[in-house]
Amino acid sequence: xxxxxxxxxxxxxxxxxxxxxxxxxxxxxxxxxxxxxxxxxxxxxxxxxxxxxxxxxxxxxxxxxxxxxxxxxxxxxxxxxxxxxxxxxxxxxxxxxxxxxxxxxxxxxxxxxxxxxxxxxxxxxxxxxxxxxxxxxxxxxxxxxxxxxxxxxxxxxxxxxxxxxxxxxxxxxxxxxxxxxxxxxxxxxxx
Amino acid sequence: xxxxxxxxxxxxxxxxxxxxxxxxxxxxxxxxxxxxxxxxxxxxxxxxxxxxxxxxxxxxxxxxxxxxxxxxxxxxxxxxxxxxxxxxxxxxxxxxxxxxxxxxxxxxxxxxxxxxxxxxxxxxxxxxxxxxxxxxxxxxxxxxxxxxxxxxxxxxxxxxxxxxxxxxxxxxxxxxxxxxxxxxxxxxxxxxxxxxxxxxxxxxxxxxxxxxxxxxxxxxxxxxxxxxxxxxxxxxxxxxxxxxx
Numbered sequence: 001x002x003x004x005x006x007x008x009x010x011x012x013x014x015x016x017x018x019x020x021x022x023x024x025x026x027x028x029x030x031x032x033x034x035x036x037x038x039x040x041x042x043x044x045x046x047x048x049x050x051x052x053x054x055x056x057x058x059x060x061x062x063x064x065x066x067x068x069x070x071x072x073x074x075x076x077x078x079x080x081x082x083x084x085x086x087x088x089x090x091x092x093x094x095x096x097x098x099x100x101x102x103x104x105x106x107x108x109x110x111x112x113x114x115x116x117x118x119x120x121x122x123x124x125x126x127x128x129x130x131x132x133x134x135x136x137x138x139x140x141x142x143x144x145x146x147x148x149x150x151x152x153x154x155x156x157x158x159x160x161x162x163x164x165x166x167x168x169x170x171x172x173x174x175x176x177x178x179x180x181x182x183x184x185x186x187x188x189x190x191x
Numbered sequence: 192x193x194x195x196x197x198x199x200x201x202x203x204x205x206x207x208x209x210x211x212x213x214x215x216x217x218x219x220x221x222x223x224x225x226x227x228x229x230x231x232x233x234x235x236x237x238x239x240x241x242x243x244x245x246x247x248x249x250x251x252x253x254x255x256x257x258x259x260x261x262x263x264x265x266x267x268x269x270x271x272x273x274x275x276x277x278x279x280x281x282x283x284x285x286x287x288x289x290x291x292x293x294x295x296x297x298x299x300x301x302x303x304x305x306x307x308x309x310x311x312x313x314x315x316x317x318x319x320x321x322x323x324x325x326x327x328x329x330x331x332x333x334x335x336x337x338x339x340x341x342x343x344x345x346x347x348x349x350x351x352x353x354x355x356x357x358x359x360x361x362x363x364x365x366x367x368x369x370x371x372x373x374x375x376x377x378x379x380x381x382x383x384x385x386x387x388x389x390x391x392x393x394x395x396x397x398x399x400x401x402x403x404x405x406x407x408x409x410x411x412x413x414x415x416x417x418x419x420x421x422x423x424x425x426x427x428x429x430x431x432x433x434x435x436x
Contacts, residue, residue, distance in 0.1 A: 035255045037416045045408070168382065174375030177311050181304055181383055 001028035002113040005048035007039040008032070008079055009057060013095055017052060017079075020102060026110035036060055044069055049113050052093075052106075054079040075109050125166060130184060132159040136172060137179035138189060194247050196229040196239060203228060207250050212406070216274040217242065241267055255412065261421045265338050268418055269331050275410055276323045283403050284316055290396045297392070304384055308376070315372045322369045330362050334422055341429050354429060359422040370407050376400060 004027050008014040014032050021027050031046055033039045036059050043051065043066075051070065055078045059066060070076070077091050084094040090105045097105075125133065135145045142160070146153040169175055179185045192198075192206045200223040204210055214221075219235050228246075232239045241263045244256040260268065291312055295305035337354065340346040346354070377400050380393075 035257060035416075037257060038255045038412065041412065041416070168378045169375045170371050171375050173311055173314055174372065174379060177307050177375075177379055178383055180307055181379070187303060 001026060002049035002110055003029045003046065004031070004050045004052065005042060005046055006030070006032040007034075007043075007051060007053045007057060009034050009036075009054060010095075013054070013079065020099065021106070024103060024106060024110065026107065026114055040069075047071060049074055050106075050109055051076045052079055053077070054081070056081055073113075075113070077106065077109060125163065129159055129163050129166075132156060133163050133175060133179055134184050136160065136163075137176040137185045139172075139176075192250075194228070194243060194250060196243070197227045199223070200226055200228055200231045203246065210246055210249055212278075213245055213249055216271055216278065217245075218274065238263060238267065245271070249409070255416065257416045257420075260413075260417045261424070265418070265421050265425065266335055268413065268421070269334055272410070272413065272418070273327070273331065275406075276327065279403070279407075280320065280323060283399070283406075284319065287396060287399050287403065288312060288316065290392060290399065294392055294396065300385065302385075308380065308384075311372075311376060311379075315376065318372065319369055325362075330359070333357065334359070334418075334425075337422065337425050337429060341425055341432065346429075346433050351433065354426070355434060358426055359419055363419065370404065370411065373400065373404050373407065377404060 004021055006014055006017045006021070008017065011034070014034060018030065018032050021030055031042060031048070033042045036057055039053075039057070040059060040061055048070070051074065053076055061069075066076075075091065077093060080092055080094045082094065083096040084092060088094070090108050093102055093105050131149070132145060135148065140148070142153050142156045145156045149156075163175070164170055167175070167178060169178055176185070176190065180187060180190075192202075194203060200219075204214070204223075217235070217237055219231060219237070223231060226234075228242065229239055232242050241260070244259050248256055288309075291305065291309045295309050298305040333353065336347075336350050340350050340354075377397070380397055380400070
């Protein structure tokens with residue numbers, strides 16, 4: 001299941017896509033935004049898996065910045081305001097496309113997502129991640145953890161990203177609370 | 192429903208009670224009788240379009256009237272944000288805190304989970320209060336001063352000095368993310384805590400936290416997409432008029 005964000009300034013097109021996607025299988029959550037600033041804000045907060053973006057929108061950030069705020073497995077489907085040739089690629093949809101064509105292209109991406117996603121959902125923290133989490137909860141910095149465990153800071157950061165993604169907890173104090181609740185650290189450890 | 196000037200204020204609230212928050216923050220008193228939005232705004236000295244823009248945004252949720260809201264005097268928005276702040280500090284936050292305290296006193300699991308949540312939430316309150324204080328004590332007075340001085344023949348010497356050394360962009364750096372911790376609290380309560388003894392209370396705390404989270408989100412949008420861009424424009428106008436000659 002994928003989280004989808006529709007970024008489209010045209011009211012009619014936006015509403016049309018919302019109603020189409022509401023009946024499409026594989027959509028876990030759906031949001032729509034129309035103003036360039038709110039689009040960027042929403043991408044950051046909502047962290048969509050699939051972004052439907054009108055190619056005519058001038059975002060206040062560059063394309064590179066856009067891809068860097070999207071997560072690594074996220075996909076962008078461009079909405080094009082002109083007709084497209086019959087053999088257009090699946091990551092381009094046109095406002096002139098028929099319902100069947102649109103569903104076909106969008107479903108293709110939703111399916112791609114489903115397979116990779118389902119594997120991840122069953123994932124618990126690995127023993128290694130638990131160890132990193134324990135150190136984070138105890139208040140060590142990335143650098144200190146790297147030194148203690150003989151790994152690079154870069155590795156620590158990538159573990160931390162995975163921990164945050166799996167648990168949906170971002171702040172250090174939140175991670176500490178999680179660790180206490182789950183017995184990864186004890187109350188005495190932090191006093 | 193479409194909100195227009197002749198819509199009755201009481202109909203507006205009946206169609207979407209969440210708008211009560213907007214009325215409260217604009218300090219519009221109840222007892223509307225059959226009065227229209229236009230009449231109520233006139234009586235309360237509130238600009239009709241400012242009200243309509245805010246109300247439509249909160250109600251329709253479809254477009255964000257950033258550009259339109261920017262055309263109003265900045266002091267209106269500041270006033271609105273200020274009442275929002277006091278709403279959080281005086282009401283919402285203490286209420287959630289009280290509820291967590293109650294959950295802790297009812298917790299018979301023998302564990303410390305509720306105690307932990309309370310400690311976590313109190314840390315959040317401290318962070319939140321600092322954030323609000325920064326706005327109330329430093330940023331809002333600066334913005335109000337900026338707008339006032341811009342329309343003077345000659346700016347106050349004192350303010351001119353401040354304006355030379357400070358821009359709202361500095362504030363962006365100090366502007367910490369006040370939503371992250373609240374999201375964490377919500378996720379921990381929702382996903383990782385063992386079911387508590389009092390479900391009604393627990394559910395209610397979650398609802399309150401969701402509400403506050405959504406509301407803070409709107410608040411951040413107003414601050415970051417309207418207030419700050421608008422202040423940047425005012426600063427430019429101010430420097431063009433007074434300091435760049």
